[in-house]
Amino acid sequence: MTQAPTPTADTVRRLLRSLLADGTTGTAGPDVRPVRTAGAAGEHSTWWVGSRHVLRLAPDRETSARLRREPRLRDLVRPHIGVAVPVGVAHGEWADGLSYTLDTRLPGGSAEEHDVSAVGEADLAALLTGLREVPVRQAETLGVPRVGPRSLEALRRAAEGAAERLAEADEFDPVRLDQLTASATAQLAAQAGTAVLVHHDLRDEHLVVSADGRVRGVLDWTDAVVGDPAEDIAGLALAVGSPAAVRAATLAGYAARPCLRGLWLARCDTVVRLAGSLAGRDSGPLPLLRVQLRRAWEAILLERVTELREEDEEG
Known part of the structure; x- marks a missing residue:
């Protein structure tokens, strides 16, 4: 099985330049930071993109399928649950067969x-x-x-x-x-x-x-x-x-x-x-x-x- 590439800040910036081509990222590219959590390493690499977006990169095809499904599932649950869920801004592949989603960042901790x-x-x-x-x-x-x-x-x-x-x-x-x-x-x-x-x-x-x-x-x-x-x-x-x-x-x-x-x-x-x-x-x-x-x-x-x-x- 082919080893999935490890995403770096440069990888993320190159992807985001094509997604956020609205002048909001500046000439140096968007400010990106890996999300650090108290838990174990997640199944997808997650990055803060400025103060408004979150980018998630699936590391394998199984996770990719679930990541592709997620925007439609969020649309299904949104009218029912009484709390916010992220809104998708863009989605696609960041590497061969590996999905990404760019979502709005919900305010709060x-x-x-x-x-x-x-x-x-x-x-x-x-x-x-x-x-x-x-x-x-x-x-x-x-x-x-x-x-x-x-x-x-x-x-x-x-x-x-x-x-x-x-x-x-x-x-x-x-x-x-x-x-x-x-x-x-x-x-x-x-x-x-x-x-x-x-x-x-x-x-x-x-x-x-x-x-x-x-x-x-x-x-x-x-x-x-x-x-x-x-x-x-x-x-x-x-x-x-x-x-x-x-x-x-x-x-x-x-x-x-x-x-x-x-x-x-x-x-x-x-x-x-x-x-x-x-x-x-x-x-x-x-x-x-x-x-x-x-x-x-x-x-x-x-x-x-x-x-x-x-x-x-x-x-």
């Missing part, structure tokens, strides 16, 4: 830079509500794949082994996993007929948050699938914390089952991934994985009430 406020949680609720309203058949017509729900029981077993390894490294108390029993995972199995459009990558850098805590936009729809809505609840738990994620999902009309399923998907995932990173099997940076574990394991209201009852009984 990330959920890593700004805390989501109570009103911002309502924005997240609108996002989850809107995703449920997107016509699934239209999404599948665009090429969005349908993906079956993950086995929470298999994930629980993997997390149990990972938790023991984290305990040896003094990173996690495996007793915390005792709350999730085999019978609980059976009760939290995904129900048939509940598949919706799922963003499937609601990381903090994909949430555009303003200084006042409002969620103003959602980026990067390349990983979208038709599947388990609990996956997006899990993603929000990693991005903004479990209490905020569960509150937003509840406000969106989700009942206890998908909320708790999303919570435990996030919790087990963080344990497995942190253990994998410590063992050199996961490329995620340790500081980020530790933050995500902390966020996912924040107690939600029901757990806090239970803890208070237990303390009263002991007293």
Whole structure:
């Protein structure tokens, strides 16, 4: 297989000169900077273009197909979700068979830079509500794949082994996993007929948050699938914390089952991934994985009430 070329600032500038030939880039070419995120290296190279645009370059043909699909998917979801999505300015190929998209830059920071406020949680609720309203058949017509729900029981077993390894490294108390029993995972199995459009990558850098805590936009729809809505609840738990994620999902009309399923998907995932990173099997940076574990394991209201009852009984 041919090795994909590595994009450089000069590569990006040459491409952009032909795309932004309106006098806005100046004689020296546009100001370009690679986007740095706290997460692991993404599947596509992303560059800031001045203060108004974002350029993404796909590194392989599979990602290229998803990148080509994204503008049409954004057009489909835009009327439903209540928050902004980027507008495409140009698209094409930056190398043989490798796609690019040039999009408008949404104003605001990330959920890593700004805390989501109570009103911002309502924005997240609108996002989850809107995703449920997107016509699934239209999404599948665009090429969005349908993906079956993950086995929470298999994930629980993997997390149990990972938790023991984290305990040896003094990173996690495996007793915390005792709350999730085999019978609980059976009760939290995904129900048939509940598949919706799922963003499937609601990381903090994909949430555009303003200084006042409002969620103003959602980026990067390349990983979208038709599947388990609990996956997006899990993603929000990693991005903004479990209490905020569960509150937003509840406000969106989700009942206890998908909320708790999303919570435990996030919790087990963080344990497995942190253990994998410590063992050199996961490329995620340790500081980020530790933050995500902390966020996912924040107690939600029901757990806090239970803890208070237990303390009263002991007293």
